[in-house]
Amino acid sequence: MIKIRSTKVIGLLLVMVMLLSLVAGCGGGDSKTTTVEEIKIGNIIPLSGSAAPLGKIGQEARDMAVEEINAAGGIKSMGGAQIKMLYADSKGDPATGVSEAERLITLEEVALLTGTYQSGVAMPSTEVAERYGIPFVVPVPSEDAITERGFKNVFRLAEKTSWRNRDQVTFIKEMAEKFNTPVKTVALIYENTAWGQGAVRAWEKYIPEAGLEIVLKEPYPSNSSDLTPVVLKAKNLNPDIIMMVSYVSDAALLTNTFAEHKVMPKAYIGTSGGFADPAYFELTGDNCEYYFDIATWEPDVNRPFSADVNKAFKEKYGYSMNAEAVKAYTAMYVIADALERAGSTDPEALRKALSETNITEGPSQMYASEVVFDETGQMVNAPLVISQMRKVDGKMERVSVWPEEEARPGMEIVWPYPGVGK
Amino acid sequence: MDAVKTKKISLIVLFLVIGFIIPQFVTKPYYLHVITMCLLWAYLASSWNLFCGFAGQLSLGHGVFTAVGAYVAVMLFNDYNISPWIGMFAGAGAAVLLSILIGYPTFKLRGAYYALATVAIGSGVVVLIENTQALGPFRVGGAEGLIVKLMGNAPAFFQFMSKQPYYYIALVMLIIVVLFAFWLKNSRLGYYLSALKEDPEAAEALGINVRNAKLVAAAYSAFFTAIGGVYYAMLIRYLEPNAIAGPMMSNEMVFLAVVGGSGTVLGPVVGGITLHAISEVIQFYFGDLAQGLHLFIYGLIVVFMIMFKPQGIIEILQKYYNRFLGITDRGEDEKSVKRTAGS
Incomplete structure (x- = not known):
C-alpha cells in the first residue's frame, strides 16, 4: 500500500514540475509586450545567503528612490514613464549571477542592469551585460578590476578598493x-x-x-x-x-x-x-x-540632502541607512538622470547618456557633489x-x-x- | 527479444534526436543557458558517480577536482596562451595526480571517516587557493578570483558569443560520460567496485586489490570532474575559489547523484537534469518574493524525494522503462540474479 502511495506522490510532484516549466515557458513569451510607459530595470542582489541582510537594505533603498522618482512624474522625456524594478537573487554565487543576468536581459528585456553586492558576482555578470551591450550600473562592489577590463557598458559608482x-x-x-x-x-x-x-x-x-x-x-x-x-x-x-x-x-x-x-x-x-x-x-x-x-558615507556627514534622505529612510524602514544603501539609492537617481537625457531605452543611447553623466545637484549630493564617469566607467571622484x-x-x-x-x-x-x- | 532491442534502440535514438534539436526550438539564450547548466550538473553528478556511486564512497570534496581542472586550464591559457581545449587535459591530468595523492592515504578510511577527510581536504584547498596570489609565473588571483582572458568569439580558445556551442559541448560531454559509466559498470573494474561496495573484506578475501580498484576508479572520476570544471570556467569566465572548489560545488554533485540514484548509470543524469530544472523554475517564480523562499521550497522538494524514493528518481523511471519494454519487474529481478550468479 505504502509503495503505491509514494509512487503517486512522486508522480504528482513530477507532473507539477512539468506544468510549472510549461507555465515558465509561456511567461517568457508574454514579457515582449513592454509598454512605453514602463521602464524595466533589472537588479541582481543577494537576497539569500550570508549577505542577504545587505541585499535587503539595498533593495529598500532602491525602492525608496524609485518611489520618489515615479511620484515626481517618472521620466519626463519619455512621457512620464514609470520605472519598474525587477529583483533577482544572486545567492552571492557567480554562476547564479550570470544566469540571472541572462534571464533579465533576454527574457525580461530590461533596459539596464544594476546591483550585485559582491565583487565576485559583479565580475561575471557585468561581462554578460557587456556581451549583449546592455548598460550595467554597479553601485557597491569595489574590486579594482571591475572597471579595468576595457568594458564599455559598466559604470561604477563606488570607489575602488x-x-x-x-x-x-x-x-x-x-x-x-x-x-x-x-x-x-x-x-x-x-x-x-x-x-x-x-x-x-x-x-x-x-x-x-x-x-x-x-x-x-x-x-x-x-x-x-x-x-x-x-x-x-x-x-x-x-x-x-x-x-x-x-x-x-x-x-x-x-x-x-x-x-x-x-x-x-x-x-x-x-x-x-x-x-x-x-x-x-x-x-x-x-x-x-x-x-x-x-x-563613503556617514549619517552625520555634512552634505546636502544627507540628513533628509536618511530621516525619510528611517521613518519608512525603522533604521538608518548605511554606505551601501546610500550608493544604491544614489544609483537610481543616476540611472533616472541618464534615462531622462537618453529619452529612450535603446541600450546604445542609454550607454552614451550614462557616459556623459555630470550631476551636480539633486539627491545624489548626499553621496557626491559631482557624479562623473571616466572613460573606463569608473566614478571619478568617489568621495x-x-x-x-x-x-x-x-x-x-x-x-x-x-x-x-x-x-x-x-x-x-x-x-x-x-x-x-x- | 528482438522487439525489446528495437524498442531500446528507438528510445536511445529518440533522446539523442531531442538532445540535438533542442537549440532549434529554444531560441531564447536564457532558456538555452538553463538547459546547458542542467546538462553540466548532470555531467558533474555522473563524474562523481563514477567512483563514489559505483564504489559506495561518500566524497564530499569533489570540488577540489573541478577547481584543479579549471585553474590549471585557465592559468595555462591566461599566462601562456595555451588553448583551453588542450589545457583541459593538463587540468584533468593534474586532477588525476591529485586524486592519487589524496586517495593513497585516505582510502584506508571507512565510512564517515573517509567522508570527513574529503570535507577537510575540500575546505583546505579553498583556503590554499584564497591565499595564493601567484604560483611561479602563473597568476592565481587569491581570494579575489581569476578572470578568464576574454577573446570574443574564438572557437579555438573555447569561447563563443552564442549559447549554442556551449550547449552542444555540454551535451557531447554528457554523452561521453554516460557511455563511459556504462562501460565501467560492465567492466571487470565495475564488478570489483560493486563487490567492494557491498563488503570490502569479502572483496579483499576474493583476491580483489581493493585499494588499487578504488585508486583507478577515483582517477577516472577526477579526470571527468576536472573537465567539467574547465567547462564551468569557460562558460562563466570567472573563477572564484569558494564557488568552484567550495562546499556548494562539492555537495551539489553528491546531492544530484543521490537524489537521481547513485550507483546507476543514468541516475545522476536524471537527478542533475530534474533537480536543476526544478531549482531554476522555483528561482524564476519565487526568487524575488520573500528572501530565500525559493531555496526553502527547493529543500522541501528534495526532502520529499529522499523520503519517498530513497533509491533515487531513477527507480520510478526504471519501472516505466521496463513496462515500456514489456519486461515485468520479476523478470528483471531474475535476470539480475542470473547475472550475479554468472559473474
Missing part, C-alpha cells in the same frame, strides 16, 4: 603635519581573504610612496577566537600607526585586546566593514574611543570620509572628521591617540 587605502594614507600625512607629530612606521593587520589581500596590495603601494615604512604585515583568519599573539607582535614593534581590515567580531576582538595590553600608537585606523558595523559599539564599549574609520569614534552625550558615535569641509561642525579631531578613557 585601493582608493580607501590611498585616502587613509593621505589622512595620516595631513594629521601628522597638522598636529606636528612625525609619523614613520605603520603596522598592517588584516583578515586573510579577498578583502584584506586587496587592501594590503594597495597599502604596499601608497604607504612607501608617502615616505612611511611598513614594519608589520600580519594576516589572520577571520572569526579568530584569540588575537593576543597578533596584538603582542604589534606592541613589541611599537608602530606609529596601526591599520586594520576586519569583520565585526575580529574588529571588536582586536580593539579590546589592544586596550587590555595598553598599546599606544599615534592612531588606530579601520577600513570600514567590521568597524562600521552597529554591533561594533556593543562589543567594544569604551575601548574603541578615538579609533578612526573610513567610509570618502573618515570618522572618529567619539563619546557624544555619553554615547559612542561615529563622528565625521575628515575632509574638513564635510566634518561635523563643532567637533575637533583627537590626535594622537590618548589611550582608553582619556
Whole structure:
C-alpha cells in the first residue's frame, strides 16, 4: 500500500514540475509586450545567503528612490514613464549571477542592469551585460578590476578598493603635519581573504610612496577566537600607526585586546566593514574611543540632502541607512538622470547618456557633489570620509572628521591617540 | 527479444534526436543557458558517480577536482596562451595526480571517516587557493578570483558569443560520460567496485586489490570532474575559489547523484537534469518574493524525494522503462540474479 502511495506522490510532484516549466515557458513569451510607459530595470542582489541582510537594505533603498522618482512624474522625456524594478537573487554565487543576468536581459528585456553586492558576482555578470551591450550600473562592489577590463557598458559608482587605502594614507600625512607629530612606521593587520589581500596590495603601494615604512604585515583568519599573539607582535614593534581590515567580531576582538595590553600608537585606523558595523559599539564599549574609520558615507556627514534622505529612510524602514544603501539609492537617481537625457531605452543611447553623466545637484549630493564617469566607467571622484569614534552625550558615535569641509561642525579631531578613557 | 532491442534502440535514438534539436526550438539564450547548466550538473553528478556511486564512497570534496581542472586550464591559457581545449587535459591530468595523492592515504578510511577527510581536504584547498596570489609565473588571483582572458568569439580558445556551442559541448560531454559509466559498470573494474561496495573484506578475501580498484576508479572520476570544471570556467569566465572548489560545488554533485540514484548509470543524469530544472523554475517564480523562499521550497522538494524514493528518481523511471519494454519487474529481478550468479 505504502509503495503505491509514494509512487503517486512522486508522480504528482513530477507532473507539477512539468506544468510549472510549461507555465515558465509561456511567461517568457508574454514579457515582449513592454509598454512605453514602463521602464524595466533589472537588479541582481543577494537576497539569500550570508549577505542577504545587505541585499535587503539595498533593495529598500532602491525602492525608496524609485518611489520618489515615479511620484515626481517618472521620466519626463519619455512621457512620464514609470520605472519598474525587477529583483533577482544572486545567492552571492557567480554562476547564479550570470544566469540571472541572462534571464533579465533576454527574457525580461530590461533596459539596464544594476546591483550585485559582491565583487565576485559583479565580475561575471557585468561581462554578460557587456556581451549583449546592455548598460550595467554597479553601485557597491569595489574590486579594482571591475572597471579595468576595457568594458564599455559598466559604470561604477563606488570607489575602488585601493582608493580607501590611498585616502587613509593621505589622512595620516595631513594629521601628522597638522598636529606636528612625525609619523614613520605603520603596522598592517588584516583578515586573510579577498578583502584584506586587496587592501594590503594597495597599502604596499601608497604607504612607501608617502615616505612611511611598513614594519608589520600580519594576516589572520577571520572569526579568530584569540588575537593576543597578533596584538603582542604589534606592541613589541611599537608602530606609529596601526591599520586594520576586519569583520565585526575580529574588529571588536582586536580593539579590546589592544586596550587590555595598553598599546599606544599615534592612531588606530579601520577600513570600514567590521568597524562600521552597529554591533561594533556593543562589543567594544569604551575601548574603541578615538579609533578612526573610513567610509563613503556617514549619517552625520555634512552634505546636502544627507540628513533628509536618511530621516525619510528611517521613518519608512525603522533604521538608518548605511554606505551601501546610500550608493544604491544614489544609483537610481543616476540611472533616472541618464534615462531622462537618453529619452529612450535603446541600450546604445542609454550607454552614451550614462557616459556623459555630470550631476551636480539633486539627491545624489548626499553621496557626491559631482557624479562623473571616466572613460573606463569608473566614478571619478568617489568621495570618502573618515570618522572618529567619539563619546557624544555619553554615547559612542561615529563622528565625521575628515575632509574638513564635510566634518561635523563643532567637533575637533583627537590626535594622537590618548589611550582608553582619556 | 528482438522487439525489446528495437524498442531500446528507438528510445536511445529518440533522446539523442531531442538532445540535438533542442537549440532549434529554444531560441531564447536564457532558456538555452538553463538547459546547458542542467546538462553540466548532470555531467558533474555522473563524474562523481563514477567512483563514489559505483564504489559506495561518500566524497564530499569533489570540488577540489573541478577547481584543479579549471585553474590549471585557465592559468595555462591566461599566462601562456595555451588553448583551453588542450589545457583541459593538463587540468584533468593534474586532477588525476591529485586524486592519487589524496586517495593513497585516505582510502584506508571507512565510512564517515573517509567522508570527513574529503570535507577537510575540500575546505583546505579553498583556503590554499584564497591565499595564493601567484604560483611561479602563473597568476592565481587569491581570494579575489581569476578572470578568464576574454577573446570574443574564438572557437579555438573555447569561447563563443552564442549559447549554442556551449550547449552542444555540454551535451557531447554528457554523452561521453554516460557511455563511459556504462562501460565501467560492465567492466571487470565495475564488478570489483560493486563487490567492494557491498563488503570490502569479502572483496579483499576474493583476491580483489581493493585499494588499487578504488585508486583507478577515483582517477577516472577526477579526470571527468576536472573537465567539467574547465567547462564551468569557460562558460562563466570567472573563477572564484569558494564557488568552484567550495562546499556548494562539492555537495551539489553528491546531492544530484543521490537524489537521481547513485550507483546507476543514468541516475545522476536524471537527478542533475530534474533537480536543476526544478531549482531554476522555483528561482524564476519565487526568487524575488520573500528572501530565500525559493531555496526553502527547493529543500522541501528534495526532502520529499529522499523520503519517498530513497533509491533515487531513477527507480520510478526504471519501472516505466521496463513496462515500456514489456519486461515485468520479476523478470528483471531474475535476470539480475542470473547475472550475479554468472559473474
